[in-house]
Amino acid sequence: MSTAVRSSPVRAFLVANTFVGAMEDAAVDRVVMHGRAIRYAKGDRLFQREDMGDALHIVISGTVKVHNTTSEGRDVVLNFLRSGDLVGEIAVLDGGPRTASASMIEAGEIFRIGRRDLMPALRESPDALLELVAILCEKLRATSDIVETNMRKLDARFAAGLMRLCQAYGRRTAAGIVIDLSANQTDLGAYLGLSRENASRQIAKLSRSGVLRAEGATLVVLDEPAVARLADE
Numbered sequence: 001m002s003t004a005v006r007s008s009p010v011r012a013f014l015v016a017n018t019f020v021g022a023m024e025d026a027a028v029d030r031v032v033m034h035g036r037a038i039r040y041a042k043g044d045r046l047f048q049r050e051d052m053g054d055a056l057h058i059v060i061s062g063t064v065k066v067h068n069t070t071s072e073g074r075d076v077v078l079n080f081l082r083s084g085d086l087v088g089e090i091a092v093l094d095g096g097p098r099t100a101s102a103s104m105i106e107a108g109e110i111f112r113i114g115r116r117d118l119m120p121a122l123r124e125s126p127d128a129l130l131e132l133v134a135i136l137c138e139k140l141r142a143t144s145d146i147v148e149t150n151m152r153k154l155d156a157r158f159a160a161g162l163m164r165l166c167q168a169y170g171r172r173t174a175a176g177i178v179i180d181l182s183a184n185q186t187d188l189g190a191y192l193g194l195s196r197e198n199a200s201r202q203i204a205k206l207s208r209s210g211v212l213r214a215e216g217a218t219l220v221v222l223d224e225p226a227v228a229r230l231a232d233e
Contacts, residue, residue, distance in 0.1 A: 008032055010032060010037050010060070010111060011028065011029075013060055013111075014028070014031070014058065014111065017083065017084035018058055018084055018086070019086075019128045019131040019135070020128065021128075022125060022128040022131050023121060023125040023127075023128045024125065027121040027124050030117070030120075030121055031113055031121050034114065035112055035113035035114070035117070036111070036112060037109050037112075038109065038110050038111075038112055039107075039108075039109055040062065040104045040107060040108060041104065041107050042106060042107045043104060043105075044103065044104045045103045045104075046088070046110065047088060047098050048098065048101045049068055049100050049101045051097065051098045052091070052097060052098075053088060053092050053094070053096060053098055053115065054092075054114060054115050054116075055088070055092065055113060055114045055115060056086060056087075056089055056112070056113050056115070056118055057086070057087035057088055057110050057111070058084075058087070058112075058113075059081050059082055059084065059108065060083060060108065060109040060110060060111055061083055061108035061109045062106045062108015062110070063080060063081070063104070063181055063182050063183070064080070064081040064082075064085070064087055064102050064103070064104060064105070064108075064110075065079075065102070065105045066078045066080075066081060066087065066101070066102050067101055067102075067103065068101060069101075074190075075187075076190055077187055077190040078100055078143070078146075079139070080105075080168075080169065080181050080191065081102075082169070082181075086132075087110070088102065089135065089136060092118065093136075105181075105183055105184075105187060142164070142168075146161075149161060150193040153233075154194070154202070155202070155230060155233065156230060156231055156232075156233045157193060157194070158192055158202040159227050159228075159230035159231040160231040161191065161192035161193070162192075162212075162221065162227050163224075163227055163228060163231050165179050165181075165191075166221055170221070175220055175222070176220045176221050176222040176224075177221040178218060178220050179218065179219045179220070179221070180219075181217070182217055184217060185199050185200050206227075210223065211223045211226045211227060212227075
């Protein structure tokens, strides 16, 4: 294997941040050699629901929105994915069509590896495959939580969703928990099961009470216990 592949910054990233790190060196080298890192602009689509699941995407940088459109034309956001996260692993593993669409809401770099090149490496690497299964289980748990949360009243639904965002994407600082997803209020509302208007009202309401601060697309949770209490109501 060439020195260029072994010294590749993409290889180093994959080994340090993803299930690829559980593979033997030879399998890692093949994944890096057959895959490629692609730059995407904000708004670019990685794939669309019902496309064939012919490749796995791994986020190196930027933010990906995983979403579907209802029959009424409403966008439903299922997940936000960032550095080190996988996009489209279900269709890659079972060979079926995509279950959702994926788009960039923040420009970045994505590593793409074809299914026909990835599956042999996974068959040789049971630890990497188990890690991939664990990631799928974690996402399934998160989806179950979203379904349960969306059955609550509006205030509790927003607070529970905000807690979920804190746990998944929050960065603790002296000022509070910073959530910076580069997501607009329409996407945020779609993730929380709310309209843009209701999401905006909830943000304004919690901001007036000193629980939350909105700084453009960034939310800062100033009083986490208060949000947790609202979520439990």
